[in-house]
Amino acid sequence: EAGVAQSPRYKIIEKRQSVAFWCNPISGHATLYWYQQILGQGPKLLIQFQNNGVVDDSQLPKDRFSAERLKGVDSTLKIQPAKLEDSAVYLCASSLPWTTRAKNIQYFGAGTRLSVL
Amino acid sequence: GENVEQHPSTLSVQEGDSAVIKCTYSDSASNYFPWYKQELGKGPQLIIDIRSNVGEKKDQRIAVTLNKTAKHFSLHITETQPEDSAVYFCAVSWGKLQFGAGTQVVVTP
Numbered sequence: 001e002a003g004v005a006q007s008p009r010y011k012i013i014e015k016r017q018s019v020a021f022w023c024n025p026i027s028g029h030a031t032l033y034w035y036q037q038i039l040g041q042g043p044k045l046l047i048q049f050q051n052n053g054v055v056d057d058s059q060l061p062k063d064r065f066s067a068e069r070l071k072g073v074d075s076t077l078k079i080q081p082a083k084l085e086d087s088a089v090y091l092c093a094s095s096l097p098w099t100t101r102a103k104n105i106q107y108f109g110a111g112t113r114l115s116v117l
Numbered sequence: 118g119e120n121v122e123q124h125p126s127t128l129s130v131q132e133g134d135s136a137v138i139k140c141t142y143s144d145s146a147s148n149y150f151p152w153y154k155q156e157l158g159k160g161p162q163l164i165i166d167i168r169s170n171v172g173e174k175k176d177q178r179i180a181v182t183l184n185k186t187a188k189h190f191s192l193h194i195t196e197t198q199p200e201d202s203a204v205y206f207c208a209v210s211w212g213k214l215q216f217g218a219g220t221q222v223v224v225t226p
Contacts, residue, residue: 004160042123042206042216043161056213091160099212103149103168106214108160 002026004109006092012115018080021112025073025094031055033106034067034077035091043091049075050097082116089113119144121209123217130224136194138220140207143188149210150183152192155219156203164205165192197224 005024013019025032031050035043046065048055051072060067064083069075079086093106120143130136140150148169153161167174167181167190174181178197183190194201202224207217 040218042121042208042218044216045213048213093160103151103166104210104212104214105151105163105166108153108162110158110160 004092004094004107006090006109006112008112009110010113010115012117013082014117015084016081018078019082019114020076020078021090021092021114023075023077023092023109025075025092026107028096029094029107030072030097031095031104032069032075033093033095034075035093035108037089037091037111039088046077079114082114084116087114087116119147119209119211119213119215121207121215121217123207123220125220126218127221128223130197130222132197132199132224132226134197136192136197136201136222136224138192138205138207138222139189140191140209140217141187141189142209142215144209144211145185145188146211147209150181150190151208151210151214152179152181153206153208153216154203155206161206194222197222199224199226 034046037043046060047057047067049069052069067077089111091111093108095106123140151166154164155161180193204219
């Protein structure tokens with residue numbers, strides 16, 4: 001079974017530039033998550049999709065970050081304009097349909113390492 | 118919101134010894150407690166999990182214990198091997214997953 005695919009693996013940009021990350025979840029996984037992992041910290045949830053609808057985006061800095069999942073499969077996360085503090089690994093994860101009672105086991109991709117100079 | 122504290126931040130053990138990582142949480146509504154292992158350049162991978170109605174779970178060399186009253190849970194790795202070297206994250210879920218800050222485990226031969 002193929003895992004969660006992410007691209008690119010690395011990206012270096014200058015502050016104020018824009019950047020986009022792509023994620024393809026495990027086939028059949030209705031729920032997709034984007035996390036930000038700053039060096040030395042645990043992943044922090046940015047946004048959660050169930051199919052193509054947003055379940056939780058309470059920690060997404062909406063003035064500069066946006067995400068979409070138009071057909072309920074692939075997703076893109078965009079940052080515009082980037083700041084120095086956005087340097088981090090951006091992880092995508094997917095799971096079977098999310099419920100409050102289920103385990104909601106999440107499977108992670110390898111991530112995109114972003115460096116903002 | 119949920120607050121998850123994880124200790125220690127780094128752990129160095131000799132091969133064959135045991136390693137223990139502890140986490141505490143604040144929200145009594147939390148009902149699911151997974152542990153993830155993250156190797157360099159890779160995403161976190163689930164290694165073991167426990168639900169709130171279970172006190173202990175074991176899978177070969179790893180085990181997790183949960184004390185709901187005290188709101189803490191622990192990961193135990195026995196007979197450590199060099200391939201156990203990685204960063205380990207505890208997490209707490211009440212629908213939304215909240216991660217601890219991680220423990221860097223180094224197993225020296």
